Amino acid sequence: MKFVAAIFCAVVLFTGIITVDRNNFKTCEQSSFCRRCRKVEHNNSPFELVPATLNTYSDSITADLVNKNNGHLFVLKVEGVQGDVFRVTIDEKTPLRTRYRVTDALKGPVKPDVIKVTESKTELTVTCGQNKAVIHASPFKIDFYRNEVLFVSANAKGLFKFEHYRTKPEKSEAPAEGEENKETEVPKDDVDNEPGAWEEDFKSHHDSKPNGPEAVALDFTFPQAGVLFGIPEHADSFALKSTLGSEPYRLFNLDVFEFELDNGMALYGSVPVLYGHGTKGTAGVFWMNAAETWVDIYNRNSQKNVLSSIVNMVAGSDNEPLAAHFMSESGIVDAFILLGENPQNTFKQYTDLTGVAPLPQQAALAFHQCRWNYNDEKDVMSVSENFDVHDIPMDTIWLDIEYTDDKKYFTWDSRTFPHPLEMIGNLTARGRHLTIIIDPHIKATNSYYVHNDCVDRNYYTKNKDGNDYDGWCWPGASSYPDLFNPVVRKYLADQYLLENFKTTTNDVFIWNDMNEPSVFNGPEVTMPKDNIHNTEMGTYEHRVVHNLYAHMQTMSTFDGLLRRGENRYRPFILTRGHFSGTQRYAAIWTGDNMAEWTHLQASVKMCLTQAVSGFSFCGSDVGGFFKNPNAELLERWHQAGAFQPFFRAHAHIDTKRREPWLFPENTKLVIRDAIRKRYTYLPFWYVMFYEHERFGYPVMRPLLSHYPHDPETFAIDNQYLLADRLLVHPVAQEGATNVDVYFPRHSATGDGDLWYDIDDYTMIDSVGYVTVPVNSYKIPVFQRGGTIMPKRERVRRASTLMKNDPYTLIVCLDRSQEANGTLYADDEQSYDYRVGKYVYAQIKFTKNVLSSKIIDPSATFDTLAWIERVVIAGLDKAPQSATLKTSSKRITLDVIKNERSYTIRKPAVNIAEEWEIVLNY
Template sequence: MRWLRFALCLLSAVDIVLIYYVEAVDRSNFKTCQQSSFCRRCRGVQPGKSSYELHLNTLKIEPSSIEVEMINTQNGARFRFQLFALQDETFRMKINEWAPLKPRYEVQYALQGEPVLNKLTVIEKTAEFISVMAGANKVTVHAIPFRVDLFSGDQLVISVNARGLMKFEHIRPKPEQNEAGEKIEDEGGPHIDDTLSDPGAWEENFKSHHDSKPNGPTAVALDFSFNGAHYAYGIPEHADSFALKSTKNIDPYRLYNLDVFEYELNNGMSLYGSVPVLIAHGNTHTAGIFWLNAAETWVDILGTADQNVVSSIVNFVSGSATPPQVDTHFMSESGIIDTFFMLGPKPKDVFRQYTRLTGTTPLPQYFALAHHQCRWNYNDQDDVRNVDNKMDEYDIPNDVMWLDIEHTDSKRYFTWDPVKFSQPTEMINNLTAKGRKLVTIVDPHIKRDSNYFLHNDAENNDYYVKTKDGKVFEGWCWPGSSSYLDLLNPEIRSYLSSQYLLQNYHGSTLDLYIWNDMNEPSVFNGPEITMHKDSLHYGGWEHRDIHNIYGLLNTVSTYEGLLQRSDGKLRPFILTRSHYAGSQRYASVWTGDNTAEWGHLQITIPMCLSLSVAGISFCGADVGGFFKNPDSELFSRWYQAAAFQPFFRTHSHIDTKRREPWLFDEPTLLLIREAIRTRYSFLPLWYTLFFEHEQDGAPVMRPLWVEYPSEVATFALDDEYLLGDRLLVHPVTQPGVSDVSVYFPGTQDIWYDINTYRKVQGGGTVKIAVTMSKIPVFQRGGTIIPKKERIRRSSALTHNDPYTLIVALDRNGSASGTLYMDDGQSFDYREKKYLYLSLEFKGNKLSSRYIDTARYPTRSWLERVVILGLPPGITRAQAESKSAGRVTLETTYNTETQSLIVRKPAVSMAEEWTIVLQ
């Protein structure tokens, strides 16, 4: 290593930055729990020895809450315990110091507003406990030792501090030391506990970095037990299995937003985002918790992989075993204990309860759900034009071209390279003429350059984050020496938002959208490649308190800017790497810098499922892998998988080979083109699912147990998933296979291959043959899926194209579905300018009916109906609508597939209509 250090001394800072990005992940750059002093202390608490008690004689009862004084008997520290009843089967619990020496940070911006309170009724109170009711749910708070039991109806679903692992380190003066270096206790304050014996309690070193910890030890920790749960899910972001693994004898899952280069798979290391929401599911109940804390957090999981889970489930269902349980332990470095309990009882109830708190993904613009083409970097505007033209030449639909950091003038964001991108408006308009958009990158690091307006504004107005000494914080990122806007300050967020206005972002148009990257924030020469924890933000808060919401605040600023530039008319589109609870209200998320390897293709499914159940439905991964070069098979399979995942973008590193589809052999090109064209045919379904997600919070991409909550075999599956309740998708994620094993849920369900219309009976695993042109995708019997099968070069050009309906019948010969449509871009849909249709097939009659009073004047019409699973005997059909009257239609029946095609009903989708089979 000595030669390397010497070589680095001879290089410029920018060269050092580039060297950092040559090597793969170095685990030594990132802390383990043992190296994180607060995690070490919290994890060292012994079960069953809780020192926290409630003094119920101090009880205060309000219409929606109770408040009680809490004491730590080990050191006499006093706390305020509060329990709030919230609307929709939800409770909130807050624990804070009674009279802290300094305020402790309480997270803002994650919630979409102040939670709506519910009436709380005290049903029993003794010296040992108090029980309250809200709706049909009961909460019992035990005084000695402190414990909270939450019941959904009569079923105990969550217990708090049942294992006695609570720890709340109160803020205290730093103890003086005598000449021997021994700490002197302050006789006038609480008894000093063994927290102070930890050498990292008051200051801490990691590698060459020093953390001054001016407030000393401030950790908070609490355990939660989920009674009757078999698995826990969520707490993204980790490149690991969907069902959370036991952390017994290994590090806990870590939530601390970090730039982890070429991240490893199948472990709980931190990645770019932290969403501290956990959902536990059993065959009788689903419940969840939301740990509202923005500091570094570690989460232990027990009770999952510590036993043969499937065997225990079967034994429990048969009545021969005790109920299963998942135990969790949340540990954060600072802040307060602020926890929401979502009591279900069903999976969709928990999703609704959580997204009522943090919000849903607003309906994206239609183009955002289509295909995106990106690379670090397209060389110049001629390169962009050539790639765009090649898309048309090879008949590949595409909606968005992307530009990475090299499009700027020397890494100064909101600028353009004056030579390579000298005519940005013309470049954008050329794309817009084909119905396409442009996305440019805007990172949070600001180049320290006196010729850069943004830096000068920040310096002159004191907009930068400060060091612990009150000086402007400087770190290294892509531009070299950089500083970072203090986005905790509303004035500074407003300033950043204003930079997106067309008059400020020169060369931009309303058809340019934004990519926020490196916003963890990434600091190449900082501890763990991020900002120092003792850096200071607006209000005097340390970076340690707000670290995990910095990326959220970045996207809030961008969202407001895009909103303002169109006078609130157009829906923004933003992609972010760093994310937190609530990020879904502003941006889509991708899984960061992955690699062109089969394992990274496989991990896209559990990673997106974890994000989805944590409220972030608009997720995806770099198609083909960001690093390295995919071969033809991997590249084709990745496109086929991504065509059925919410965010669909190909992207690659600057040092990889160019990988536009036409650069591969013709068979590969045809496979990729077909995958993209398939995505475009299903865009009406995607759009409908995202509209419905905004209404009810149910994930668009969802695990099978959401629709089959008592079906044991679905609980740990993470190589297949559902889109809504309509499509079952099992991508091919292994090389050289000729078949894959697909689990088909629902013993009473029928599943139809979307290509061959072949039927498969649900309730078991079936080997499905696959060719290079096929991945297993099946439509659930009993559903109706809308499609547009006239594939054009961009989705905007299909706006008035006709629809095809795929009607897949269930055992009873019935099916239902929905179809949503609007202008595809504006917020007019929130003013009831849309069409939301109920589609139903029953008794050989297919009908379309308005779901609500909203209307939208679409020119689209019904081109074709395909009915699957229909017995023979139908010879004709009649369509009837107000404007067309009654019309006899042409039909074709296929005996082999038991499918009927009704051609050109030609009814307007803007009207209610009926098609009767005869």
Template sequence: MWWQLVAATALLSAARAVDRNNFKTCQQSSFCRRCRAVQEGRSPYKLLLDTLQADANSVHAHVVNTENSVLFTFQLYALTDDTFRFKINELSPLRPRYTVSQHVLDREPRLARLEVTERTPDYVVVTAGPNKVQLFGAPFRLDFYSHGTLVVSANARGLMRFEHLRSKPQQKEGEEGAADAAAPSQDAADTDPGAWEENFKSFHDTKEFGPEAVALDFSFVGAHRAYGIPEHADSFALKSTKNTDPYRLYNLDVFEYELHNPMALYGSIPFLVGHGEGHTAGVLWLNAAETWVDIANTVDQNVVSSIVSFVSGAASSPQVDAHFMSESGIVDVFVMLGPAPHDVFRQYTAVAGTTPLPQYFSIGYHQCRWNYNDQDDVRQVHGKFDEHDIPVDAIWLDIEHTDNKKYFTWDKVKFPDPTDMVHNLTAKGRKLVLIVDPHIKRDSNYFLHNDAESNGFYVKTKDGKDFEGWCWPGSSSYLDMFNPAVRQYYASRYRLDNFHGTTNDVHIWNDMNEPSVFSGPEVTMNKDCVHHGGWEHRDVHNVNGFMLNMASYEGLLERSNGKLRPFLLTRAFFVGSHRYTSVWTGDNMAEWGHLKITIPMCLSLSIAGFSFCGADVGGFFKNPDPELFVRWYQAGAFQPFFRTHSHIDTKRREPWLFDENTMSLIREAIRKRYSYLPYLYTLFYELETSGRPVMLPLWAEFPAETPTFDMDDQYLLGRSLLVHPVTDAGASTVSVYLPGADTLWYAVDSHQKYVGGGTVQIPVTMSSVPVFQRGGSILAKRERVRRAAILTLDDPFTLVVAVDRNNSASGTLYIDDGESFEYRKGKHLYLSFVFDGKKLTSRSLDAGQLPSRTWLERVVVLGWSSGAASALVESRSVGRVTVETTYDQASQTLTVRKPGVSMAEEWTVSLQ
């Protein structure tokens, strides 16, 4: 049957590099072709200033397309925290247009006071606090000013396009291609052969509602580079697309993706950050349809920006121009005015939400493979971790654990007693993670299929039938997660009395949720499929994975009656997905280039709100040699999500299957990760409370240092650690840029001190990873080796104090039970540490309280120029106690041994 041929072809594709012919170019996409063909400086759109009305928080007006007299509504809102939002929609559409904000925003944005401060025949100025927007009439343009400085301009290049909904042109007898009188006038959308139906390879896309693309350009004035719009396997700083396809945002299942091109991958976040020496700003293009983004950069092109020259009179200024083009929907844009990088990160997460604090185990090390063979295999694998004294927190099972790819079931031969398997793991402090994919096997003996079919829960074809595609189970249909009843039903599948063999210590992995359809166009669902509410799949494609994640998260939350934090991993994502799930970068390869690309890919995700990011350690496809494998473990140990994973056709690669030296180096990397878990956990807490990414580009902390703007090979983990993984074969040295002319940096292994403001050559061996602690920081570690993270929660802490030029430092530490939501009720500790050159002080930063047996085992002061005879420790429980110190002159390291104070109370340690 042809189904079998399609499946075989899909499986074979896993064994070779991606076939780009299976995926569209912009030229093969009719709406991208039309939008990209718009000429600069000829915008027909006019803001009718005489229709403008204002209230306390917004202004409203009409926009007209002067070529066809179609009217649009324009709304501009002032939001709190230096952010504006504007929407453009048809005034009288033939049917409603899809708005994705109803699903993905964390909450309704808080409005700020806005007032009209200037009116002229040509423009209107509205002001909100220190910011203003200048609205130009003809041609329509919006200029956004931050504290008097122009930072973002919309439609400055005149590339706006809004294809109004229209009736299909009817051919008159003898007149081929004549337009129907219902259409106000002809334009490119009326004559484009792909406007009403489109073919790609053997697939035919019927477009019942015709052309409905929207597009708009944005100029980031003063920006050297632009970043974001994940997901792409490309450089962190976005490249000019003048001679290439635009960056594409269209969630797709791409085997063995290529590096350094703008092809679409598994997820889409249409958020762009423009950064320059003096300012940072962000633009969120809130649209869930297929989207292409052109980038132009005056720094690369060595041309003077006409926008800057026209608006500000500047002779020369860097600028990044972006052009967003989407197939359907409306224009819904958030403009975040910074001015600093961390301001933009906060402003974005105020709209999209922050990541809830994950369970403590989830930031440990995860062991995964497609597939562990059976229950005995799982037992042996986690037993070997103990035998070789390597920490691990979760064992993962891929699709082969199920009964013939029927999710929420078990293969009864391979996994006859899954509850016992789970208990064997949890007895050692570990968890189990199971894969649950969105394709539902069409099998009359499968309860989930029968329930979905009888209740009408599947996505429909354009003809109203259940959509049927081909994926791992064979013939499959897909639950329509846009239907609230379907989401509620799906969430209920995770209840312990429904999902037999699971416990609250079993967590979930949503894969293939782009959705992947082996038999579909571009390996995904046909665009003319129909979802709940009558929305075509073309309208909602990029948010499909988000909806599955939301239902899965709710199911895991309800499973524990809201007590335990769910852990979930996804491949597909959209704006706001980070509120529910972690992410990995998909089907990479065991190659050095794929190791290198993990850094820019995760940085792009991090600045777009998705900090809980990692890559398949070792590469999903192919077999890594020992050197690559070790270097990937060392890199993964300092990324937020740390999991190894591999394809079913690769060699087994558990650490003990390599030689003793390789295994020892892997063990060392994993143990180092575990020593830093308190610091990482604190960063995740501060991510939830402040929106500050866990993984940061250097320019986030050193915004004026232009050498950092193009860096792809190093990053900051929080504000205190600079990480430069070794990503080249046979490397004996690594060039590390240490930012900040007045900043001190300390190698975390040798404690050697460096002065920032330039590049240093760091010798490396196979056991070394260039990681540096920032002078002026204090971070907490736990240095006792345990088999799993949860077993360390009562272990003592070591505080590493890295002094700055003033011999001072500060830092924070967050502690809770590691798994529940009780921390939101005040059952936690959030501590501040301050060292003033003589005295280290611990104080509580909030009213949180937590009975805790943890205590302070050691204080290590880096960069201390002379020894101290002793240290005086003072706290309520210990009183006043003098303890010993040691000093290493060579590394200028002072160690205070066993202060013994409880971390749950305030205390001081004074050097004598």
């Protein structure tokens, strides 16, 4: 039966003949813990603080909580965390066994902050800087204030639930005759006799649940919020919708075949951070739990759209605040309360905890070409050569699973790829890279050394009976390494070392896929929850760590690639499964999408949500993975991808080949134009990712990030900002001849910024919606007035060949005739920048002087790159000439008037120098 199920799943995946089968995935009602948590009575919490148990420390307090219904005790801990953050943990006081605590999501130990504690008869106040947490004793509730304004309340709805560990009750005796229908009175929190408490079936799968019911849940309200957003990954709107009367949002890493749009079904990743934003400020909650989690969203206008809710919030109507109810199957309550005041600060608080995407190699930010699969070495080289023939830049070509020897990773098919090192060398000689896929499932055959090692060394995940777990995936019979064991992670990391994987080089990038983990014949196409892992903290069921499995694989891969390059080269990894903190190791994409306009539109929404949740390095399969896009959709998707962080074309094995030159000439030219435009902006992408690592702010940002007082921006998810410099509105409607672009205001009634069309510097000086005409080449992108953009306008076949090419500076002035920007450069592939080998310059225009000043004078970097051109838009009057001043020279430069801008040609100053250009009138 396993074989039949696996073959059926494989056939479905290969043919693409059906869409997602909802019956393969649970609803909340079919998940017993979700059902129980959702049934908790509102505003009737049985939990109380026990004041006599209070312990006060320099950075935290602890106290007991009691469940009045059964007398069970828990320990509450409230900590002050540096950066205006509170941490709340709740665990059993004397559990039958230690409950799992997530640690790997955090980038390092949490930095404590000093607190002050004051008490009254009914409440306890913990003050940390300008913030405070007011703990109410009965019923238990915590209110979190910033500057005396209430931003978050925990358990305000009274939905806190903590199912303590217990021994399994013996089966009760049959009722006496005549008493079959007599109701037995049980405590309100008694779940022992509820269906699914001690064992649960779903379809043909049985979950043994040896530990019984162990769910934890807590609600959070956001009194100042007009919109809630976050908790990716879902193919839904940026603004979270009310779940009243529908399914909660689900966080449970799953391989969902041909996923649907506009719902909260689980997808490949789970990032349990949620934000509430309103005109008075922003707050967030990071629910650090790796078990299956459902999140209910309570919206004051559940029957109305998000915009109606925002309007009512601004108008002061309807006093019920927005709220979220987190419900997890296991673990403890471990929540960080983010009180960042504004969106950017709050996003940074989260990345301060979980980390940022490290600065990638420049090549990773360029264009990637992929499909399942390029057939052989000749095919790979033909594709590479044709990009050159048609003058289309491309940095990386990708190989899917068919390159391997019978789906055995770390091997090559000797028939189709007999000379991998030669192939890799040929690509490298052209300035290009190769990416290969490595999935976590291991083909269970005695002819495979990795399988033999894992069996001999006891490295596989175990089933509930203690035997090696056997499932089905691409190789057929497969087993799954226990990635929670650090010894196993090191073993897999070692396989990437050049002495082991001898047919690769340091120029090969890695793609980790199917790592949710995907198990074709498993429950919900994944691993059984009662499987067993050996973690650093002890032995735990898969149910408590499920959402971390992919995270552990990327940790292992990153370690292997880092050591492969002797800690010199920056690894590039793409992963499908992910959790909070995975951004420290890998980029992500939105998974197996479809060649449909709605999926193009969804790519913006999904990557926006990921960006504010730590994952700045996000993109989608350009063109759609399943089905065949028509020419217009392919053109528009390349244009959209050119302005998203990760830019890769990819397609299913059964789709028609899509290389640009296979389409009519006009389509090829449109795609070529979009890709080349991406390459001109690579210096901007590079500085954005450097500043992301340095400062922690997202690269791709919702409009509310910089226009937090404009309610219209709260729900907009069809356009976005890149840093605070570009506004992007992809054309995502079939047959569009114009798009309505929203230009935001700084307050509900205030002015906006000046914006300049990047193609011709047309200035837009208005707020609200503006209809922008588009032709087949047009990508509506606007540079904000007051910013300076670095570009490179000499496009070569690969970004690695542009390293020493000159820069163009695009200066767009604000109403005060000023502008600021930055420029960053290093060797584009190593970690030498972390030891001061880089140049980082502040470029400023004020009082008719454009200047460049080195931000970190102690950093040095030898570069041949220079400033070739300066374009200034928005000048009030025409300069006659310009004077370049450096420490060693003074030169007069010509100023050329264009239709809407002025160009200063060939200042010819090295980017590592300090200089100024004075406009002469």
